[in-house]
Amino acid sequence: IxxxxxxxxxxxxxxxxxxxxxxxxxxxxxxxxxxxxxxxxxxxxxxxxxxxxxxxxxxxxxxxxxxxxxxxxxxxxxxxxxxxxxxxxxxxxxxxxxxxxxxxxxxxxxxxxxxxxxxxxxxxxxxxxxxxxxxxxxxxxxxxxxxxxxxxEFEPFALEVSNPTSGYLQEEGVYLITGGLGRIGLKLANYLANSVRARLVLIDAFDFPAADQWDKWTEQNGAQDVTSIKIKRLQNMKNAGAELLVLKADVSDKEALSAAFGQAVQQFGRIDGIIHAAGIVGTHAFKSIPEIKEEDWRSQFQAKVYGALNIADIIADREVKFVLLQSSMSSILGGLGFGAYAAANAVLDALANLQNRLGKTQWICVNWDGWNFEETNMPTSGLGSEIAQLAILPDEGVAAFERIFSYLDLDQIIVSTGDLKARVHKWLQIEAAKKEDQTPETGGELHDRPDLPNPYVEPETDLQKQVAAIWQKLLGISQIGIYDDFFDLGGNSLMGTQLISELRDAFQVELPLRSLFEDPTVSGVSKIIEQERSEAQEGEMAKVEDLLKQMENMSEEEAKKILEQKKGKNQR
Ligand SMILES: NC(=O)c1ccc[n+]([C@@H]2O[C@H](COP(=O)([O-])OP(=O)(O)OC[C@H]3O[C@@H](n4cnc5c(N)ncnc54)[C@H](OP(=O)(O)O)[C@@H]3O)[C@@H](O)[C@H]2O)c1
Structure with a gap:
């Protein structure tokens, strides 16, 4: 192991x-x-x-x-x-x-x-x-x-709008947010400041200017600087009546986190609720399984999982009303490139369940669909548009929080912007989806190539022709140019996995999934197939050379025996 x-x-x-x-x-x-x-x-x-x-x-x-x-x-x-x-x-x-x-x-x-x-x-x-x-x-x-x-099985359940102060929140409550200077953390802090004039403890991993330095920082670095933008948001929260304590602590470090809790209690007398929003997201969270190294899974588990385990230990003897964990849809639906991220989120789901058996604090785990913090910059084509369509806008996320805070005793809530049953069928009952997708919707008839930003360039090499033929069959499109983008042609990520599988079968190469995302064209994929083939050939050559070297030192009898073994294997 x-x-x-x-x-x-x-x-x-x-x-x-x-x-x-x-x-x-x-x-x-x-x-x-x-x-x-x-x-x-x-x-x-x-x-x-x-x-x-x-x-x-x-x-x-x-x-x-x-x-x-x-x-x-x-x-x-x-x-x-x-x-x-x-x-x-x-x-x-x-x-x-x-x-x-x-x-x-x-x-x-x-x-x-x-x-x-x-x-x-x-x-x-x-x-x-x-x-x-x-x-x-x-x-x-x-x-x-x-x-x-x-x-x-999953069933839809509507949480009606209600008053969060009849649920978990209270006026001037003390709420500690890990990852509190992150996107979701800040958005939620702002909501708590405005709705209940909360006393907020924002814990994050990096150095943040002390409150008496905020104006000077903004003056020196300009209003558009990332930290200045966060400072502005914090100042707005103060203006809304909130009290703030910003602390630096790595949540995976139990001593550091425990010290931060101590400081919070010293300042505000108690902690009423914890929102665990520390985590590593974005491109760092995206690695295909063959690429995942120890540092990748560790970085995923660090803040999210060890942070949550530390919170459980630290509050075991304290009166904390709730812990709200930010999990993701990836633990429900998986997702290409989420081999470490989905695993870390799945732990949060299980941990909430376990903690609710053990102590008096209510743990709530929320599995969010992706949030979109750049509404003005949403892609309208390609894989990005598929994701953007389902993304949660920040104000929608806050509205969901408001409802979640209103309902007591729910362990786990999945916030799905699409029909979850259909998504489960598409993503998890993958064999079924694969079979259904095999015949293009045209019933075998091929569509014309759609209008694309790039001109049509005919496949030249035999390899490009074979790759294009596989795309044609899968996408149901009659003419595919070597620079046409798979996702612009109507391919989606599920079809992407199918394509990779068919290419692996056809060319007997191990194609990394990321190859399709890095250069999703016939030309790009053909190059990677060539590269993989030559690497495989080099590997075979090295084995032959190794065998020849071994044979040099063998008796004729031993060499004959080895050759016969190899021959037998090749005939099987
Ligand atoms: N955004 C989404 O679409 C989405 C969807 C589903 C679930 N979630 C979950 O929601 C949580 C918050 O997401 P977000 O979009 O707000 O991410 P974000 O903007 O990157 O915020 C996360 C914050 O956590 C901090 N952090 C990372 N490691 C830490 C550690 N060891 N100790 C203390 N703080 C640490 C980060 O600091 P650095 O910037 O220095 O790393 C960052 O400020 C994550 O757990 C994420 O998985 C997000």
Whole structure:
């Protein structure tokens, strides 16, 4: 588990000996646990082992269709009584992204409750689990509790406008916001300042000028400077009657966070509620699975997860009415490039659930769709427009907060700007969506090339012609130029994963998903295929040279034996 290179060696060995499986059972996380597992330990058997396995399949360019059954216990909260290990939720976030980035891999999360006896009940459970591999109903999240099989469904629920002070908020309440100088943090602080004249503790990771330096800062750096803009917002909050305390602390550092809490209590006497909005977003949060390195998943878990775990520890003996966690739609729907981000958010979802069993503070987890803070700059075409259509505008986000604060006792709220059931079907029941999408809506008839900003340039090389033919079939468009943008041609991100899968099948190369986002044209993708092919060839050449070197030192008998083995394998 500690050695990613072992996973690669295993997959390489299976591939070279032609024994790659059709099914993989990932069962590191089925364990009898008598006490909570330390987070980092559960992370190893959970997130990291799945990550390394998929990275190994990708590194070895495995394009074969494989079903991955990811078994666990203590992951899903079904009955309300089972133990929950929040760290295991990381696999749940990651597995959705695996299935999206690698359409040849079908993942199922199957959480069981272990029977009390090791006899019939256990073999009965084992039989049912094996059936999950053959009797497929396209569900990705499944739980077994006793003889019952549970699957996850979402139902819409309208939160009516109400008065937040009849719920969680109170006039002049003391609210601590981690990531308080970030976009959502500041927006929410502004709402609290104006609605209840809150006393606000804003914690962030960077140095911010002290209040008596604000005017001087703005004078020296101009009103358009990022810090000056934040200063202006803070001054407006003060004018609305709020009191402010801005502190620097890394929320993943328990001592630093605890000291900041101490300062807040010293100044305001108590803390009524906490909004955990510290996190790393934007391009840092976006890495395809093969690209995820330790620093990437660590940076995702740092503020969001370790910050939330620290908050839980620090407030264990304090009277805090609520903790509001900012999770994201990625833990529900996955998302290309969100292999670490979705996992971190999934932990928040599970943690809220767990904490509500343990203490008197109400934990609420909100899974937000993406917010759009640049309404004036919304893309109207390409992949950006697909995302922008569903984005939450800041004032809409605040209106949602207002409703959330009005309702007591909700553990988790998903704020979906689109029909969630349809999105789940599209993104998670990916096999089904894939089959339905295979025939273009034209019923095989091809559309004309749409009006595009760039002129049509005919494919020249054989490779470009083959790539263009695959695009044509997938998009249902008769003529595709080598500089036409996949997303301008009507491709969406789901079709993108399908395209990558078909290209991998056709050319037997491991194409990184990001190749489609960096240069989504026939020309760009063809270049990457060429590059991948030549790298693969170089790898093969290096192996041959290595073998020749070994053979130089062998007896004729030994060399013959090795050649015969290789011949036998090639004929299989
Ligand atoms: N924006 C969205 O569309 C969206 C959607 C769903 C969920 N969310 C979640 O909502 C939260 C806030 O998002 P946002 O858009 O407001 O992001 P943001 O503008 O980047 O704000 C996050 C703030 O957290 C700070 N931070 C990062 N690491 C920290 C640490 N270790 N200790 C203390 N502060 C730290 C950041 O400081 P630096 O700037 O110095 O890094 C930043 O000021 C995030 O958890 C995000 O995942 C956002």
């Amino acid at each position: 500690d050695h990613p290179e072992d996973y690669t060696a295993l997959i390489r060995d299976l591939k070279e000996s032609d024994r790659l499986p059709d099914n993989i059972v990932h069962a590191f996380n089925v364990l009898v646990r008598n006490q909570p597992t330390p987070f980092d330990k559960a992370l190893k058997t959970g997130y990291l082992s799945l990550l390394y396995l998929v990275q190994a399949l990708s590194a070895e360019r495995v394009t074969r269709h494989i079903q991955v059954g990811i078994f666990s216990n203590d992951m899903f909260n079904i009955t309300g009584y089972e133990r929950i290990e929040p760290a295991l939720a990381t696999i749940h976030g990651l597995s959705k992204v695996v299935a999206q980035e690698f359409p040849n891999l079908v993942c199922r999360d199957i959480d069981v409750s272990l029977p009390h006896t090791m006899g019939n009940e256990l073999s009965e459970l084992a039989k049912r689990l094996l059936l999950e591999f053959v009797d497929r109903d396209r569900q990705m999240s499944i739980a077994y509790r006793g003889k019952r099989r549970w699957v996850q």
